[in-house]
Amino acid sequence: MDHKFRQHSASSLVLIDMMVNNSTNGTEDAAEENTVAFPDHLYNQASKASAEDKLAFAVQVLKEVCVLFEEDSSSSSWEESTVENFLNVVNKQADELQSCIGSHGHKKKNTKLHMYFKRLSNHILKKMGHSAEAWELIRRETKDHLMRADMLVSSLLTSN
Template sequence: MMNRIVFACLLLSLYSAGSSLSCRWLSHKFRQHTENSLELLDTMANNSTNTTEDAELEVAFPHDLYTQASKASVGERLGFIVQILEQTAALFEEAHNSTLWEEKTVEDFLNVVTQQADGLRSCNGSNSHKKNKKLQMYFKRLSGHILGRMGHSAEAWELIRREIKIHLFRADQLASSLLTTN
C-alpha cells in the first residue's frame, strides 16, 4: 500500500515538473524569437526600394479574433498563436522568388517563425488545436487579394510585411498574457 502511495506521488510530481518544464520555452525563448523576427521584418523594409504608403487593396485586420483568443483557454491561445506563425510561414514561403528582399533574410525569418511555432507546440503538448477558420480565411485573402491582385509586386509585399509585423506583435502580447496567467 505504501509503495502505491509513493509511486502515485512520484508520478504526480514528475507530471507536474514535466508540465511546467514544457512551457519554459514560452517564458525564456518566445520573446527573444519575436524580437528577432521583428528585426528581420524591419531589415526587409530597409532593403526594399518601395516607398509607397498607400494601397489600392486592403484586407481588414482581424482584431475581433485576437479579442476572442485572449478570452480563450491557455491551450486554445497557444493554438491560435501557432496558427498565426504557421500561416505567416506559409505566406512568406511565396516571397522567395517575387520580392526584392535578400533571400537570406527571408530564410532567416522563416526559420525563426518556424522555431516559434515548434516551441509553442511543445508547450501545448499533445493538445491539438482546431484551426480558426476565420484566421485561415484572412491569410488566404492576404495571399489572394493583396499578393494575387497586385501581382506579387514590391508594394504588395510591403503591405504584407506591415500586416505580419502587427500580427507578430499581437501574438507576442497574447503569449505574454499566458505568462501572467500561469
C-alpha cells in the same frame, strides 16, 4: 517557454524590420485599394480564451505567416538570407509553442483566421502580381500579427 519565446519573438521582429522595402513610393496608393481588414476581433476572442487556446491561436498565426512568406517573393527587395532566417525563426517559434500545448492541442484550425490569410494571399499578393509593393503591405501586416501574437503569449507568461 518564457526566455526562448521572447528571444524568438524579438528576433522575428528584428528580421521583419530588416526586410522593409526601400522603394516604397506608390505603396500608400496600393494600400488603399488593396486592403484586407485586420482580424482584431479574432485576437480579442483569443485573448479571452484558455491558455491552451491562446497558444493554439498563436501557433496558427505563426504557421499561416510561414505559408504566406513561402510564396514567390523574388520581386521584393529583400535579401534571400534574411527571408530564410525570418522563416526559420518563425517556424521554430511555432514548433516550440506547439510543444507546450500537448497532445490534445490538435484542435481544428480557426477557419476565420485561415481565410483571412488566404485573402491576404489572393487579394494582395496575387492581385498585385507579387510585386514589391504587395510584399511591403504583407510585411507590415505580418509585423502587426507578430506583435499581437507576442502580446497574446506574453499575457500567459506574466499571469503565472
